[in-house]
Amino acid sequence: MILTFAHTKGGVGKSTVAWHIAHAMKMIGKVEIVDIDFNQTLHYINMIAGKPFTVHQPRTVAELYELISRTTHDVTLIMDIGGFDSDLNRAAIRHSDHVVIPIAPDKVTEVLGFRTFDAILSELDTVDTKFHILFNNIHASTRNLDKFKENVPGERFTILKSAIRSRKIYYSTMGDGESVFSSIGNVTARKEIEELRDELIGK
Structure with missing residues (x-):
């Protein structure tokens, strides 16, 4: 499964949710991360954490396609893409099984940014991609x-x-290279992430 966290606006929580979901997915199977965000948040957090995940950083559409083509079906690819429009981001969205768009619904800037993102998505051929708010x-x-x-x-x-x-x-x-599933985590937060994971995999 290819699970992508996307939004044209930065600061909506894409990297944060992706990091914790990666840990939740790892509890039930193999996980690799694709960090296309120019901030490289997941790349650096993974280094702080002692590299628990393989983190790929394709820089071209060809590199992304090659990575996807050699990824086996038993691996969940979690992609974190930057808050901007680019050919690489569009390619990631087109080849995703699920695209999760985090928004804080009571923040006007995020809702307006989401409408911009919707306009971009309307230009893509994404017949098999499922989009989730x-x-x-x-x-x-x-x-x-x-x-x-x-x-x-x-x-x-x-x-x-x-x-x-x-x-x-x-x-x-996350700042300590941990997740809500570590010893310093939080039961309620773990439950939120597990519920999100289970909903996405159709459990």
Whole structure:
């Protein structure tokens, strides 16, 4: 499976969620990471962590295609792509099984940025790619998310039932090269990530 975290806007939590999901996926199978983000966040965090994952950094569309072609079916590729439009990012999206778009639904800038991203996606031939909205970094007191769903345009997207709330533990563990599944993790945060993983794999 190729699972890509994408959005044209930076700072929406793509790398953070991708890092923790990589650890959740590793609990049930083989995982490799593809870091196409110019910030190289996952590459550096993986180094801090002692390189628990193989992290690929293709710089051209040809390199990405070659990587995908030699990846076996028992490996989950988790791709983190930058907050910008490029041929490389578009190629990653086109060849993904699932594209997860994290947005904080109560932040106007992220919702508007999402509409820009939707316009880009409309130009791509993505017949087999499934697109999912992940409500991310939601305030802990927010319970009813229905009011945000009207901001999601078109029929291209599925709004995931799973949601990630604003928790310091996601960032503090990542900064130490850990994840919410480490000894310094958090049971509630682990459950959120596990629920997201299980929903994406159809469990």
